[in-house]
Amino acid sequence: xxxxxxxxxxxxxxxxxxxxxxxxxxxxxxxxxxxxxxxxxxxxxxxxxxxxxxxxxxxxxxxxxxxxxxxxxxxxxxxxxxxxxxxxxxxxxxxxxxxxxxxxxxxxxxxxxxxxxxxxxxxxxxxxxxxxxxxxxxxxxxxxxxxxxxxxxxxxxxxxxxxxxxxxxxxxxxxxxxxxxxxxxxxxxxxxxxxxxxxxxxxxxxxxx
Numbered sequence: 146x147x148x149x150x151x152x153x154x155x156x157x158x159x160x161x162x163x164x165x166x167x168x169x170x171x172x173x174x175x176x177x178x179x180x181x182x183x184x185x186x187x188x189x190x191x192x193x194x195x196x197x198x199x200x201x202x203x204x205x206x207x208x209x210x211x212x213x214x215x216x217x218x219x220x221x222x223x224x225x226x227x228x229x230x231x232x233x234x235x236x237x238x239x240x241x242x243x244x245x246x247x248x249x250x251x252x253x254x255x256x257x258x259x260x261x262x263x264x265x266x267x268x269x270x271x272x273x274x275x276x277x278x279x280x281x282x283x284x285x286x287x288x289x290x291x292x293x294x295x296x297x298x299x300x301x302x303x304x305x306x307x308x309x310x311x312x313x314x315x316x317x318x319x320x321x322x323x324x325x326x327x328x329x330x331x332x333x334x335x336x337x338x339x340x341x342x343x344x345x346x347x348x349x350x351x352x353x354x
């Protein structure tokens with residue numbers, strides 16, 4: 146497969162405003178969302194960004210303030226070796242989420258570059274949550290945060306939850322919820338298709354009617 150076999154338009158499509166006009170909403174490859182979910186996505190989105198082919202979307206080893214959804218164009222993830230060579234890790238197509246894997250590390254472990262002219266929907270990193278499992282309190286030698294004690298939180302990677310990240314997170318920023326571990330695993334295995342009982346997002350220990 147070659148990029149030239151799929152020529153990019155002279156001007157990439159502009160990310161829809163509002164989200165109800167998104168051309169991808171009716172595509173069979175994407176899970177339908179409710180009107181309430183769509184309204185939340187619209188309120189969360191900050192704007193639109195266009196990146197020319199060959200330009201970086203995410204730089205290696207840098208922390209970025211934003212997350213992106215690829216609306217149009219092609220991009221690829223890459224990692225640079227010590228001798229300057231680059232290895233392509235994966236290709237990104239419209240609908241792919243960019244930047245989430247850096248949520249629990251100090252900077253991006255890989256770069257993302259536009260292979261064609263791309264249009265991106267831009268979202269803030271702050272206010273985004275990940276589902277994780279509290280494994281306990283971090284050992285004393287790792288308690289280096291000035292903001293309080295650190296917890297060890299395993300953040301699985303859907304849809305293969307046996308891989309993921311072991312994050313050391315300040316206890317004050319962790320929000321326990323009303324979700325049994327077995328239901329959390331079902332959500333991870335199903336990539337979010339499994340729907341827990343109502344009330345699962347309430348604080349941990351809250352009685353559910």
